[in-house]
Amino acid sequence: QKEVEQNSGPLSVPEGAIASLNCTYSDRGSQSFFWYRQYSGKSPELIMSIYSNGDKEDGRFTAQLNKASQYVSLLIRDSQPSDSATYLCAVNNGGAGANSKLTFGKGITLSVRP
Amino acid sequence: NAGVTQTPKFRILKIGQSMTLQCTQDMNHNYMYWYRQDPGMGLKLIYYSVGAGITDKGEVPNGYNVSRSTTEDFPLRLELAAPSQTSVYFCASSWNGYTFGSGTRLTVV
Numbered sequence: 001q002k003e004v005e006q007n008s009g010p011l012s013v014p015e016g017a018i019a020s021l022n023c024t025y026s027d028r029g030s031q032s033f034f035w036y037r038q039y040s041g042k043s044p045e046l047i048m049s050i051y052s053n054g055d056k057e058d059g060r061f062t063a064q065l066n067k068a069s070q071y072v073s074l075l076i077r078d079s080q081p082s083d084s085a086t087y088l089c090a091v092n093n094g095g096a097g098a099n100s101k102l103t104f105g106k107g108i109t110l111s112v113r114p
Numbered sequence: 115n116a117g118v119t120q121t122p123k124f125r126i127l128k129i130g131q132s133m134t135l136q137c138t139q140d141m142n143h144n145y146m147y148w149y150r151q152d153p154g155m156g157l158k159l160i161y162y163s164v165g166a167g168i169t170d171k172g173e174v175p176n177g178y179n180v181s182r183s184t185t186e187d188f189p190l191r192l193e194l195a196a197p198s199q200t201s202v203y204f205c206a207s208s209w210n211g212y213t214f215g216s217g218t219r220l221t222v223v
Contacts, residue, residue: 004156034211034212036212042216042217043204043214043215043216043217044157044204044212044214045214046211046212049211088156088157090157093159101147101159101162101172102157102159102212103159103173104149104156104157104158105156106154106155106156107154107156
């Protein structure tokens with residue numbers, strides 16, 4: 001059974017701080033990694049994808065991938081109250097690329113305190 | 115551009131009843147998926163399709179059926195509803211990343 005594990009949370013940070021979200025996965029063959037944000041009562045939306053070891057930055061978000069250690073993380077700089085949501089880590093499960101089946105972690109709820 | 119449209123948004127079923135959850139996308143995506151989300155449990159893949167006429171089981175297919183007669187439509191069928199199928203159901207299509215529908219909240223009583 002391919003698994004994706006996320007810290008159980010919830011995570012609370014003050015406004016302006018860096019939020020660090022972590023994820024580990026069991027399948028060494030996984031090639032594509034994603035972070036989704038889900039507001040309460042809404043559907044998940046893709047915020048970051050990463051395919052190669054190292055860092056990928058997009059605005060206030062940075063995804064980090066270490067395939068040797070089988071972890072992927074998401075850093076949110078200058079956290080805002082609007083970042084308060086559940087963040088889902090997803091890893092491809094069969095096939096390559098963004099269209100493959102995904103296995104999702106249980107998610108971690110982030111709360112940004114004003 | 116509507117993206118992925120799911121209907122209904124909410125439904126209450128009695129045990130043993132049947133229903134179809136509708137999913138339509140207007141992006142001409144070949145890949146489509148059905149997931150269910152239970153509180154605190156992430157998303158579990160029920161069925162997926164890589165194109166019209168092609169479907170396959172995901173992680174939790176028992177109690178469900180799907181069909182894919184067109185690129186646009188990917189309905190999910192529940193034949194004999196059970197309380198364990200109470201969940202939020204998300205349909206998604208994919209081209210270089212998933213686009214999710216708004217979800218169907220189903221309660222079986």
